[in-house]
Amino acid sequence: MTALSVRDLSLAALAVRDLSLAIGRTNIVDAISFDVAPGEVLALVGESGCGKSVTAQAIMRLLPAAIRQTGGEITLGATSLSNLSARAMRDLRGRQIAMIFQEPQSALDPLATVGNQIAEALRQPLARVRAEVRQMLVEVGISDPDRRIDQHPFELSGGMCQRVMIAIALIARPAVLIADEPTTALDVTIQAQILALLRRLAAERQTAVVLITHDMGVVADIADRVAVMYAGRVAETGPTAAVFATPAHPYTALLLASIPRLSDVPKSALAVIDGQVPQPADYGTGCRFAGRCPRGDRRCVAETPALGPVADGRLVACFHPVGG
């Protein structure tokens, strides 16, 4: 699929090509593709159920038993993950590719100290790597690291726990970080701090970040590029600023229009997208947004639009793109 290679693939830290996932015979993710360069933040944005979190699990090769990968390839640098042995994959996790989670407090073992859990990512006992772990705590902005290192998660706030998760994820200097809704469970003020921290560390360490979120505000804050997912497919992808300024897919346009703004007339009706996201069992043929799309016609129902270039660095899967 050379049409997808908008950018030079040899630059990508992580490349996902035509990834398909299924529960039983039901496709939940359908031939999605994206790539992330070192130091770049790619936001995978979409509503719940669009397949973004299972995509993250598929990249980590930590899918729940019920979900299978039915096609596609994931490459980390020059390594194809799909054919890797379980053992080799385990060696990559934490070292080459790491992940942070939505609820930092439950992603940490409540009975183990912060330092011990960070040291696990280095596969060393804490005593041997204590200085390194302490330094990492400093880097993620935790004050009083000498005390915090021996504390338990319950003694830390949610924001601090997420900083610890980031420390665990980045201490072994992985090439790729998957962040699955990393700020959803945090207060708004803490959200901004955590995003800024991720942004800074990714740039400093040249880590490629795949940020999974449903929050367009988070995307605008931190992402260099964005891939908008709808019902198990990528609807549109491109540089964040360009996509936000001139969305090409009608879904992206409606999604951006539905964000309430301070400049809106008070008590005016919120913009909504009519209809419901289809369930995976009802996906059928054609564009999955066709039923809700103001531009949809017979062709949209009959044929599946392929992801194709609309402008420099931008791809859209639509027969009737906005402004096109």
Add this chain to the structure above:
Amino acid sequence: MPELKSRLLQALIAIFGVLTIVFFIMRLSGDPTLLLVPDGATAEQIAALRHALGFDRPLLVQYGAYLLDLARLDLGESLVQHAPVAGIVAERIPYTMALAGGALLVALGVGLPAGLAMAVWRGTWLERALAGFVLAGQSLPTFWSGLLMILFFGVYLGWLPTSGSDDLASLVMPSVALGAITMSSFARMTRIAVLDELSRDYVAAGRARGLSYGAVILRHVLRNAAIPVVTIAALEVGNLLAGAVIVETVFAWPGIGQLAIQSIASRDFLVVQTIVLFVSMVYISMNLLADLAYGVIDPRIRRDR
């Protein structure tokens, strides 16, 4: 620790309550004098003996006298054996302790791994096989499974002694018989606790940082799952002592369970009361121990104290 102080006070009140209930229930079983006098004794002889033993006094006076003796750590003298109760019970305690220890070893040694395996290999043939095994251990009545074992291993195969307390070999069957039900409780509780922990985010997070599934279980899951298991372990020790009454009878094991049955039959009040006192003290100290164990396992509790 003010917490510990109030726990000890509660324990004392509980023991006092148990003593009171047992004292009065034993008196409901009848007059021990009638069992002590020889056949054909005259009414005067019976009355004289009853007076000598103090059983003609009002019940509340007897109760008060008992508590006073207890406060002086005087457990009294057996009506039947005419020896100090303390010695009679004390010489049986090691046997019951050995039996309970053996049973606990069986219960922990089989129950914990079985429960862990059922959780980790959920939905496989192994889980179903273990579930059947656990159900059997839980549903077979001790007196029946004990007799079956005696028949098979003792009489038919001749591998183990059928009764008595001569050596370690004679401890095997009673331990298995007594430990079976406790083993099942441990297995079921461990399975639920481990399943509960396996669904937590920290398991996925541990794997995401490169730990193997086995390493996540060993390093993180087991300790978290231990908290509910410790709770029932403490209660199960109490159940073991209760179960010992039956097992000791089936296997002619000379522990306090057997002594309790004999003493109840002969209305040897003070011996029964002392056994109950001992068992309730063990039960309550196991609960205290479990409370302390939480603090060792769980730093959240340690801080709250």
